Amino acid sequence: MSHKKELFVDEIIEMFKAQFGNSVQGYWVYSEDLCPGCQVNDIGDFYIKGQRQVSINGYMYRARGILIAYLLCGDCAKQVIANSTQKNLPVHETIEKTLAKAYERYLRSMNA
Numbered sequence: 431m432s433h434k435k436e437l438f439v440d441e442i443i444e445m446f447k448a449q450f451g452n453s454v455q456g457y458w459v460y461s462e463d464l465c466p467g468c469q470v471n472d473i474g475d476f477y478i479k480g481q482r483q484v485s486i487n488g489y490m491y492r493a494r495g496i497l498i499a500y501l502l503c504g505d506c507a508k509q510v511i512a513n514s515t516q517k518n519l520p521v522h523e524t525i526e527k528t529l530a531k532a533y534e535r536y537l538r539s540m541n542a
Contacts, residue, residue: 443457443488443497443499445488446488446490446497450490450497453490453492453495454490454495454496454497455494455495455496456495456496456497457496457497457498457499458496458497458498458499458533458536459498459499459500460498460499460500460501460529460532460533462532465501465502465503465505465506466500466502466524466525466528466529466532467502467503467505467506467509467510467521467524467525467528468503468505468506468521468524469524469528470503471503471504471505471506472503473500473501473502473503474501474503474504475504476503476504476505476507476508477504478508478511483504483507484501485501485502485504485506485507485510485511486499486501487499487500487501487502487525488500489525489526489529491529491530491533493530494533496533498529498533500525500529502525506521506525509521510522
């Protein structure tokens with residue numbers, strides 16, 4: 431796992447524990463190279479108004495009580511930022527499904 435993907439994981443976990451309390455049973459970091467939003471672009475940094483940005487996010491996978499930390503590609507991050515007043519964008523559903531599938535795949539690999 432790259433150093434970039436480990437950035438701020440502790441802060442994300444603490445924030446989610448404050449929000450979700452004891453329902454956070456653990457955490458996992460999505461470490462695949464492709465963005466969970468579009469599954470096309472590599473995860474990475476991007477620029478907004480000349481400033482380098484990284485989209486660091488967390489998703490509470492409630493079915494397992496697992497906080498999943500993840501990054502987005504620049505295109506998906508800009509889409510989410512531009513529509514930040516909307517709670518349920520289509521990309522959010524894609525992200526959630528992608529992260530849940532990746533986590534379940536990870537669990538299966540641990541039992542193999």
